[in-house]
Amino acid sequence: MAKKKSGSSASESKGKKQDNGDFDDPEGADVTEAEDQNGDELEDPVAEMDDMLDEEEAEDETDSDYAETAYSEAEGVDAPENVLEAKESIEAFIAGEIGSESYSAFDTSGTANIVGVGIGSAEVDMEQISEDGPGTATLNVYVAEPTSEEAVRAVLYDDMSVQSVGDDGMPVNIINCGPIDALAHRFKDRPAPGGISIGNARVNSAGTLGCLARGRRNPRNRRVLLLSNNHVIALSNQGRYGDSILQPGRLDGGVNTRDRIAILERFITIHFNGRANYVDCATGWCWHRRVRRELVYLSGGSRRYFRVASRPVACRRNMLVGKSGRTTQLRAGRVTDCNATIRVNYGSGRVALFRDQITIRGTSGQFSAPGDSGSLVWQWDRRRNPVGLLFAGGGGFTFANKIGRVLSALDINLYT
Known part of the structure; x- marks a missing residue:
C-alpha cells in the first residue's frame, strides 16, 4: 500500500494531483491510512461519483450500442x-x-x-x-x-x-464444452501488475486484473484505470460506483481497505433477457502508485514482469495467443472461432446471450480456469498485441470478448 507522505493529511490530499502531474487519483487517496490508524468511517472515495451516476445510467444504453455496432460481426469470416x-x-x-x-x-x-x-x-x-x-x-x-x-x-x-x-x-x-460459465496469481503485489487477483470488496470472490487503461476524454483521460470483467469487479450489474476494488480479492485474503487499489468507475450492463451482449467489461479508477503497466507470471518461484502492446489487433482463426491470469497463470492457446454466439451461465439461473465472441483452446492443457476472468488475451509473438478480454469457459474451451468492442464500449485506450 502506498505510504502517506509526512506532514500530509487526508483532507489536504483530496483532489490533489500526484507529483508527476500526469494523473488524477480518486479523492481521499490517503484515507485508507487514516482509517487504519483511528478507525474513522471511510469517506466517500470520489465526491463526483454521485453527480456521475445519473449521467452513467443515462449513457448505459449508448455504451452498450458502442460494443454492438463499432465492429462488424463478419470481421474475419470467410465461409460459404x-x-x-x-x-x-x-x-x-x-x-x-x-x-x-x-x-x-x-x-x-x-x-x-x-x-x-x-x-x-x-x-x-x-x-x-x-x-x-x-x-x-x-x-x-x-x-x-x-x-x-x-x-x-x-x-x-x-x-x-x-x-x-x-x-x-x-x-x-x-x-x-459443457455448460459455459462466467469464470470466477493469488499473491499480493505492489505496485499491482496485470494478471493478478482482484475483486470487489463486497463479495468473497476473485478474478483477474487484465491491464491498465486511460479514458479517451476529459476527465477520464487523466485517470489510470484498470480493466477487468463486469462480473469480476461490478458483480454482474450489482456493483455500485465507488465500490472498493481489492488486490488480492477477498477470496485470496484481501482486506478492505488495507488492500484497496481502485474504486469501481464504469461498467457495461449485461442483459439477461435474450438481448445480445457483446462485452462483459468494467473499469476501476486506480491510485496510480498502487498499480503498474506490466503483467506478471511466475517462473521458478520468482515473479517475472513483461509488457504488452497498446494497439489491438483482430483475431484470426488459428492465431496463437497468450494470457496471464490469477488461476492458471501464463498459458498459450489457439483461436478456433472468431464469431461464436454462446449462452453463458452467471449463476442463480441467470443466462446471458453473447454474440461475436472469440473461442480459444489451450495448446497444452486448459487455457483458463475459474478465477482467470478478466485476463487480457494477446497475440503470442514479440509484439504481444491485445486481442481479447477473457470472461468465460467450459469443457476445455475459453471465450473472450473482442478487445476492440471492449475499448469502444468503455471509451478507453489501453495504457500498457
Whole structure:
C-alpha cells in the first residue's frame, strides 16, 4: 500500500494531483491510512461519483450500442453462404429461447443442449472434415452434454428449422464444452501488475486484473484505470460506483481497505433477457502508485514482469495467443472461432446471450480456469498485441470478448 507522505493529511490530499502531474487519483487517496490508524468511517472515495451516476445510467444504453455496432460481426469470416445462414438461424433461435419465460438455465435437453454456435476450421481431431479437406470453414456447434453428430443435426433440422444441416455435405464440428460459465496469481503485489487477483470488496470472490487503461476524454483521460470483467469487479450489474476494488480479492485474503487499489468507475450492463451482449467489461479508477503497466507470471518461484502492446489487433482463426491470469497463470492457446454466439451461465439461473465472441483452446492443457476472468488475451509473438478480454469457459474451451468492442464500449485506450 502506498505510504502517506509526512506532514500530509487526508483532507489536504483530496483532489490533489500526484507529483508527476500526469494523473488524477480518486479523492481521499490517503484515507485508507487514516482509517487504519483511528478507525474513522471511510469517506466517500470520489465526491463526483454521485453527480456521475445519473449521467452513467443515462449513457448505459449508448455504451452498450458502442460494443454492438463499432465492429462488424463478419470481421474475419470467410465461409460459404449456407454455413453463414445456418449460424444466423441458430443464433436467432438461441436468443429467442433465452428470452422466453419458460427457459431454464439447468435444462440440457433438446435445443437447450446447444449452448453456442460459431464458425471455425475443420480439424483432424474434430468430428468431421469436409470433402474440401482440413482448414475448410466449418459450422461449430457447442453442446452442454456429449451427443452424436446425428443427434445434433436432428435437433438443428427438426427443432430449430435449420434446413441446410440436413445436407451431410455441410461440415459440422460438434464441440462438447459443457455448460459455459462466467469464470470466477493469488499473491499480493505492489505496485499491482496485470494478471493478478482482484475483486470487489463486497463479495468473497476473485478474478483477474487484465491491464491498465486511460479514458479517451476529459476527465477520464487523466485517470489510470484498470480493466477487468463486469462480473469480476461490478458483480454482474450489482456493483455500485465507488465500490472498493481489492488486490488480492477477498477470496485470496484481501482486506478492505488495507488492500484497496481502485474504486469501481464504469461498467457495461449485461442483459439477461435474450438481448445480445457483446462485452462483459468494467473499469476501476486506480491510485496510480498502487498499480503498474506490466503483467506478471511466475517462473521458478520468482515473479517475472513483461509488457504488452497498446494497439489491438483482430483475431484470426488459428492465431496463437497468450494470457496471464490469477488461476492458471501464463498459458498459450489457439483461436478456433472468431464469431461464436454462446449462452453463458452467471449463476442463480441467470443466462446471458453473447454474440461475436472469440473461442480459444489451450495448446497444452486448459487455457483458463475459474478465477482467470478478466485476463487480457494477446497475440503470442514479440509484439504481444491485445486481442481479447477473457470472461468465460467450459469443457476445455475459453471465450473472450473482442478487445476492440471492449475499448469502444468503455471509451478507453489501453495504457500498457
